[in-house]
Amino acid sequence: MEVIIKPNYEELSKYAAEIISRQIQEKPNSVLGLATGSTPEGLYKEIVRMRKEKALDFSKIVTFNLDEYYGLAIDSKQSYACFMHENLFKHININQENAHIPDGKIPLQEIENYCRQYENKIKENRGIDLQILGIGIDGHIGFNEPGSSLYSRTRLVVLDKTTIDTNWEKFFKKDGIAKENASSFAITMGIGTIFEAGRILLMASGKSKADIVAKFIEGPVTSQVPASFLQLHPNVSVILDEDAASKLQRYEHYKYSMGERKKLERK
DSSP states (O other): OEEEEESSHHHHHHHHHHHHHHHHHHOTTOEEEEOOSSTTHHHHHHHHHHHHHHOOOOTTOEEEESEEETTOOTTOTTSHHHHHHHHTGGGSOOOGGGEEOOOTTOOGGGHHHHHHHHHHHHHHTTOOSEEEEOOOTTOOBTTBOTTOOTTOOSEEEEOOHHHHHHHIIIIIGGGTOOGGGSOOEEEEOOHHHHHTSSEEEEEEOSGGGHHHHHHHHHSOOBTTBGGGGGGGSSSEEEEEEHHHHTTOTTHHHHHHHHHHHHHHHHO
């Protein structure tokens, strides 16, 4: 696992955007796994800037989003489909048919088959080349809550109270939706699905993430901290700002390693 520490959220976002830009330039028909939430907002702003200023080309790019609230229509303000459209898709030249997001309005009796089809679409597109992740304060990735299996696949899940409370603050409260009426279910890629990506890029920012960042990077691999499974993946980059990295026991080692790597790159 590669750990990269940046001074602040802005620099974190720029660094992550450069990684994605290089991926697209090296493989113009890349398949990207996308995440939602407050952490990747800065990343998407940088990508939009690169599209405008550097003509970064998304015409052959295929995307698959990690998750979506169950019960929300695509045009709902709180849906992740709406988030992706407003923050990224409407600003870039992606073929909208190539931008895949789980459908939160699939009838319950069709969910299992729909989730299998979502998995099959990923496979039909040669698998995900680069998967973007954030992390919840309880260690969830996607909506794989504590207790999720390493072998879990795309499925309907019940959200933990911690996740519901956090996401209500970010996505529902501003529109006057009571907490008891916020979504408590979601469709999410499983950890097993995420693990099939060629490369994984996880971002975390802020002091509220410092405890869980230390646990998933330096603690034991456990289903109670789903992100800790990433220790087992062969190609993971974790990009942190200094606040999120502040409780790492090996903080100074990671900072030193970055400095030494820069020296090597300059030779």
